[in-house]
Amino acid sequence: MMIKTNGLGATFAFVLSKSNKDKAYEKIYEQTGKWLKKKEYISNPQNLAEEIVSCESPKYRMLTIETLAFFNWLRRFADGLIKGED
DSSP states (O other), X not given: OHHHHHOHHHHHHHHHHHHTTOHHHHHHXXXXXXXXXXXXXXXXXXXXXXXXXXXXXXXXXXXXXXXXHHHHHHHHHHHHHHHHTO
16 A cells, blocks of 8 residues: 555655564565566665666556565465465
């Protein structure tokens, strides 16, 4: 929801700022960077926020769509794991 409200760049700047204090944010930043690197959308997952805010508009939109799709997949995967515990 943060991505849709604030944009991808602002969201990942926030996630990066929180990642030093909260392992969950650190994991989100790390996993998203790895995914976008694997898909060859970015070159350096450690500088994810910087790459997002410095890219051209078409690439920014593509990164936003891919990240939202990745988060949707993660949510479904987590839901499946939770339902599997029954």
